[in-house]
Amino acid sequence: MTQDLAPAHTLLTTAPAECYDCVVLTYEERLVRRKRLVTVHDEGFLVDLPEVTNLDLYWGFRLEDGRAIQVIAAEEEVLSVTGPDLARLAWHIGNRHTPCQIEAGRLVIRQDHVLKAMLEQLGATVVAGSEPFTPELGAYGLGRPMGHDHGGHDHGGHDHGKHDHDHSHHGHKHVHHHSSHGPTETDEDDAEA
Numbered sequence: 001m002t003q004d005l006a007p008a009h010t011l012l013t014t015a016p017a018e019c020y021d022c023v024v025l026t027y028e029e030r031l032v033r034r035k036r037l038v039t040v041h042d043e044g045f046l047v048d049l050p051e052v053t054n055l056d057l058y059w060g061f062r063l064e065d066g067r068a069i070q071v072i073a074a075e076e077e078v079l080s081v082t083g084p085d086l087a088r089l090a091w092h093i094g095n096r097h098t099p100c101q102i103e104a105g106r107l108v109i110r111q112d113h114v115l116k117a118m119l120e121q122l123g124a125t126v127v128a129g130s131e132p133f134t135p136e137l138g139a140y141g142l143g144r145p146m147g148h149d150h151g152g153h154d155h156g157g158h159d160h161g162k163h164d165h166d167h168s169h170h171g172h173k174h175v176h177h178h179s180s181h182g183p184t185e186t187d188e189d190d191a192e193a
Helices: 086-094 113-121 185-192
Strands: 008-012 021-025 031-038 044-054 060-063 068-073 075-082 107-110 125-132 164-169 172-177
Touching (some): 044 060, 075 113
Parallel strands (some): 021 068
Antiparallel strands (some): 075 107, 075 125
């Protein structure tokens, strides 16, 4: 095993003059605090930030030795949603606290058979595909919608409310909906605090 690169404690908002390498991360992986990442050229490095951070707000990392690592959104299984009334469809998606990428002529969400059926019932055209997923950041650019993810499992009609747990991170409240989901990195960070 080769030795890891220098750790990253600093985030970059713009591209530097030189880029050493890049990491390709999914939407979920782009929410980090302390985690070992691996570049596309198979070199590891530790990210150690003072708080949970949404990497969608940044270009990438500056390693302790000065080298820069770019963050690139990975291709994910998504649904492209079009229809005559996108604002109405966006409202229904938002009402389910689902991350949504909003574009001029379409909405993009992660694949979810329950939401697909609902949107089609509302008259939307929903097409499955694979592309980088970069949803809206929210009004304050910090939090992320965390609930009502129906992908890959059936909730059997139970009430999400009985699984809600509030967590606060430096004054920003996040609501997580836990059911058969595994622990998230955010949950592990809460345990460390």
